[in-house]
Amino acid sequence: MRKIDVFNHIQPERYCRHIENLATSRQGIGLRTAGNPRLRDLEHRFRVMDEFGEGYCQVITVPGPQPALLAGPQESPEIARIANDGLAELCSRYPERFVGFAASLPLNNPEAAIREANRAIRELGALGVEIFTNVKGKPLDAAELAPVWDALAALERPVWMHPSRSPSLPDYTSEKKSRYEVWFVFGYPYETSTAMARLVFSGLFDRHPGLKIITHHMGGMTPYFEGRVGSGWEVLGSRTDDEDYSGVLAGLKLPHTEYFKRFFYADTALFGGRAGTVCGLDYFGVDHVLFASDYPFDPKAGQYIRETIAILDGLPVSEADRALIYHGNAERLMGIPAAK
């Protein structure tokens, strides 16, 4: 069966050279990902992909840090352009391997981000764009990003949402801001969940009901904590003294719980978590879950692809539903032509 792995990372050659020459990279930002050779080694990636048969292909993005973390608003647009030119070239050179890409955006420069989103989608054929859960700590519902959302809605393409480490997210309050890499294991899903909530309660989806956001790692915490999301927020405002939230729920066109399921999609990049996959699928439904492995960020190359396929193949769903998760939803959502 065709398997479209919708959330993966790669570093095109020129992009890689470019960010390694940036002062920020020399200061350490981005060195971790830049230091992962699997992000660049095409030969190795193709050998890994071959294990999963002809039907297996990838949608690619560049890994974080996002342009806004690599450079200021003057330089970040060029970083995004170089990234997207490189992603587009890889897709055109290896169409069987890479069925498309999500474009990088310089979100610390909203005007340039809007231009680049249009260029990447209209001229380079990007399937959509990738955003991160915060822009240097600025939330995605910040006023200055509203024009970007307007532009993305007008482009009518999906948005890939990737977690971004919050500069101040602690493992929780402690002298050391984050110990034991909790910022990654639990902080990333927390970031994703929080970004989802802010987009919902700020009314984004009432302004732009056509937006479709693909959350990395199966929708963050929302499926497991559906009860908290539901009745926990039914009394929004009852726990807050310093701000008036009494009008927030009433100001939304739909019950708040509807937004989390209707406007968000979830990928299966749960790193081999079977019970979580079942829970996420139960929450989002078979039309809103897409196969993804987060290659190459698995401890062993191909491990997450292999484990995720084993989980999906074992799900007690019909073959038609399994096909939606493996490729049908991606084809519909991203406009990828069905395989011949």
Place this chain on the structure above:
Amino acid sequence: MRKIDVFNHIQPERYCRHIENLATSRQGIGLRTAGNPRLRDLEHRFRVMDEFGEGYCQVITVPGPQPALLAGPQESPEIARIANDGLAELCSRYPERFVGFAASLPLNNPEAAIREANRAIRELGALGVEIFTNVKGKPLDAAELAPVWDALAALERPVWMHPSRSPSLPDYTSEKKSRYEVWFVFGYPYETSTAMARLVFSGLFDRHPGLKIITHHMGGMTPYFEGRVGSGWEVLGSRTDDEDYSGVLAGLKLPHTEYFKRFFYADTALFGGRAGTVCGLDYFGVDHVLFASDYPFDPKAGQYIRETIAILDGLPVSEADRALIYHGNAERLMGIPAAK
């Protein structure tokens, strides 16, 4: 069937009067919970409990804020004593309603906390103690709390772990530290998850293999993100430049994933989340999941009890396993005599 609801909150009369007279309460801390009349109204609580039959009973604790947030180390011990005296009195006066209590501790005064833990368990008959996931922002693996853990291990009673809002946990970085009460909906489980991780990686359970910790709200994020907990932490240290974690995993006696399942228990207080309950049960196993509703913090009195029972009654498990979740695990873990 007997149903022991293991994690609920109540305010004994004298405790309630006492904290309302505290300067901190007058400043607003604790007013939210103190303001919930269902925490004090016994008549109403009993009417709600009656709906669920004779077999339904509760294990009680006082709600947050914990003594360490209500007063300094000089005053907090008295707050805990008053709380525990009141909880013990309620249990002895209504043994059919309240089968036991978890004692409050003044953790900003470790010596007094150790004395109070011994007094509450040995003299007042507490089933165990309740701790919060941080002590005024201090993590539970802080050096000064080590003697408290030594004492709790020696007492050989379970520890109820309740989330505590971290003073600095942002919804994520933003001018406003927390918007839309994300600190509650997602922040609480994040706090719980982080506290679990710190206790595991700091080696607490190698020092005290007899410790048993009951996590509120089904183990935080660990079941849904089992994959991140597993392979995400297999490479602990690879994402960190400013601290050396290379020896952490090697320094543990067991694979790190084992600790999360072996030393932690989870209650079913997921506020009506069915898929999460299935996921949590799959992760922790039927011997480590206990029925709880978090009364009276449901939007409608009894709502979470009713919804949780409906979920548990609908689980595809044997009646013997269902009995473990409803009462068997609690009886074994807390030393509650089996019903006649």
